[in-house]
Amino acid sequence: MGMSGFTGSGYPKAVPGELAQRMTAAHAAGDEFTIGLLTGASTSQELDGVLAKAKGVHLRAPFNTDPDMRRAINAGDVEFIDTHLSHLAQQVWFGYYGKLDVAVIEVAAVLPNGLLVPGSSVGNNKTWLDQADKVILEVNEWHPREYEGFHDVYYGTQLPPRRNPIEILRPDQRIGDPYLRVDPKKVVAIVETNAPDRDNAFAPVDEKSEAMAGYLIDFLRHEVRAGRMPDTLLPIQSGSGNVANAVLDGLKTSEFEHLTSYTEVIQDNLLGLLDTGTLDSISATAFSLSREAAENFNANIESYKGRILLRPQEMSNHPEIVRRLGLIAINGMVEADIYGHVNSTHVSGSRMLNGIGGSGDFARNAFLNFFVSPSTAKNGVISTIVPMASHVDHTEHDVHVLVTEQGIADLRGTSPIKRARRVIDNCAHPDYRDRLHDYLDRAIAASKGAGHSPHILSEALSWHTNFLDSGQM
16 A cells, blocks of 8 residues: 655545554454555654554555554564665556555545645655555645645656656756646545644754754855855755754854755754745655644745745655755764764664665765764763764765764765774764774774774674663663
């Protein structure tokens, strides 16, 4: 089944709960009833949560933040396919997941001519509507009817080798239609709802977030002075989560004006930058707002028309467009190692946190990318800068700049050992800095002809095993 939903917005509110009840009843009767579940990204307890509790999902892709679904994934009860967000629609078109039987899609309205007005997210909805044998539509009256005109749905996608260029030259440029299409013969049900999206709670901006924002904004000033970008900067992408959301807050009081954003989610502070006039326009695939921000947007939706475009995620995260526009990408991380490899997804190498999401789509293709995180976690017992990352989502070749509250490390144009010194000196917490230098020095001394990226393999992951054994690194 393909269901709508992206970072807690635009997911079906009624059908998943009913489905979970039928699954529970079937299991009680001794019958197996599970589905493979594909979405745009994370959804909510009303979708992922109830289906996980009902033990009704055997496969899940591509991104999840629900704690019940996460437990099922880490218990091995659900196969989780952690694919890049820009890849999933194409993979379904190619048949990697088999036949898509049913699509359940939330929309703001169904027009008399059969066209669909999307709501707060687009995600993979176009592909699910095209590929599914049967379609269930949820029409949610909570979405303002004024959403009509906010979307840009591109229907020119082709398969290799007959692809044409995706000629988006500005974040606010339209190349598609404001509506989703569906074959009326496939629609088997329409369900009316009136329910809000998931509330997204963001941590308040603290001293660490302010420090990271300061380093990042100073770095952008340096890039402008160096002539590598205009004083209006390049289009900004910000990943989901507290840290990236907080870093954006620092732009409100900076001198930068007339900025643009080409991203995947619109969070509170990104919308706030639009409200203050710091941003001129935003292109994304979904909202990811707190209740207060969502209510404010719905109440003033007409004022945003023409300044916000929502696209399918295969366009919002498209590598060709990201590379052409020259994005500034800002994403969070779980940890980075001394050579610049970044882990975005796993705790201690094996336990899935949420998934890679769109960070790889943007980081690999951005003009300039930042990975941001506090230098420690769990009240200091974990260092986010380690000798060797326990899992690698973004290799040293794709990581430009690391930022913690301790400082900023520009890794561009550096060889591995020089890179390692810079990461340790600028980003590691003082409690761990001497130990990291000691590890690196001993690895260099013991390299014996393997001195390009020296490691002591018997110790490289010892910080992680220490944590698993004793609760601290």
